[in-house]
Structures are given as structure tokens and as C-alpha cells.
Amino acid sequence: MSDAPSGVRVRLWDGPVRLVHWSLVGLTGFSWWASEDHLDWHQWSGYAVVALVLFRIYWGFAGSGAARFSSFVRGPGTTLAYLKTVSSRVPSTTPGHNPLGALSIVAILLVLLVQVGTGLFAVDIDAYQGGPLSDRVSFDLGRQIAEIHELSFRALQALVVLHVGAVLFYLVWKRTDLIRPMITGQRLLPSDPGLGRAPWWRLALGVAVAGAIAWALSKGLRF
């Protein structure tokens, strides 16, 4: 299946966007698996998710063309107008996330923030293990936060099902393969949207800051 019959091959998704995406896919599954009997690994996976999500939010402001929130987050009017056209069988040629996809992506990033944020303070039922900041809250509050941690994972699961369902809908119904561009970075579009590229130092700065914050949180902000 192709995304457009002819056009220009565009470098749509930069390396950081793709690396963050597929790392989040892997770590979401891994964290779920490790939440049963491997809480140490679960926590380390969580710190990696903290770094990835913080980096992705930063990259949404400082990254290259299609990675920027300003290039895909749209108001209710544009989103509703897009919703009315979504069932048509015409292949999608949006140079990046469409307005509906943008909503789900922002929702996933926010729920991931809640997920890792609550994990930092959550404590398990017998107070044997807890997040690195769990000693800053009472046991009861730590338990309530742990419940929110579980609830937000349900919300994340629902969003991911919706997200993958939407990607498959585009593949089957609209004959638009969004998956390959998220792997290769390249997409065939009717014309070159002229997406800018971010300089390497912005990438280095984002990696350093996001990594440092995740590391500091893993130490319970004690140095």
C-alpha cells in the first residue's frame, strides 16, 4: 500500500521523534510486564520514560519541522472540520500529524506524564517498595497516588488501543501507510512542505537536560 500515487519523498520524522516513539512502545510494554514481579526494572524503565517524555515535550518546541507542536496542534474548528472528512476514502497527505492524531498524541504524552509522575510518589500495599519520592508523602497518600498510577495506566491502554486502531484505519480504509514513515522517517507527499531541521546542539541540550532531570528524580532529588 502506498501513501500517495506520486510526489516528492520528504524527510518527515527526524531521528529523535522515531527513537522516542519506538522506545516508548517498547518501554510501555516492558513496564507493564515488569510491574508484576520486577519492580526494580519497572522503576528503571519509568525513569527512561520520564527522560523520553520530557525530551519529546522539549522537542515539540525546539525540534525540527513536523516534530513541533505548532506544526500539528490545531484548534477545535480545524479539528472538527477534519473530523467531517476523516471517513472519506481519499489517502491522507497531511505533512505530519493530522488534527485528530495530534489530539491523541498530546493526550498520550499528558497521560504518560501523569503515569511517571504518580509512579515517583506511589507506594505498594505493604510499604515494602515505593517510588523515589514516596517518603515525601504519607503512606495513605502514597497508596492513593498508587491507585491513580493504576487508573492512568488504564487510560494509557485505552489511548494506545485508539491510537493503533487509528493507524490501522488509515492503512486499510484510507490506504495511507503511516507506520513506514515512523520507521524510515520518509514519506511520499504531493509537494515538499519545506520542513526545517533543528541544529544538533538543540538535540544535545534536550538529551542532557531530560537525562539530568530523570537521573535526579531517580535519586529522589537527594544529592
Ligand code: HEM
Ligand atoms: C505497535 C504499536 C504502535 C504503532 C504501530 C504506532 C504507530 C504510530 C504511528 C504510525 C505514528 C505516526 C502517526 C502520524 O503519522 O500522524 C505514531 C505516533 C505516535 N505514537 Fe505510536 N504506535 C504504536 C504504539 C504507541 C505507544 C505504545 C505509544 C505510547 C505509549 C505511542 C505513542 C505515540 C506518540 C507520542 C506519537 C507521536 C510521535 C511524535 O510526534 O513524537 N505509540 N505512532
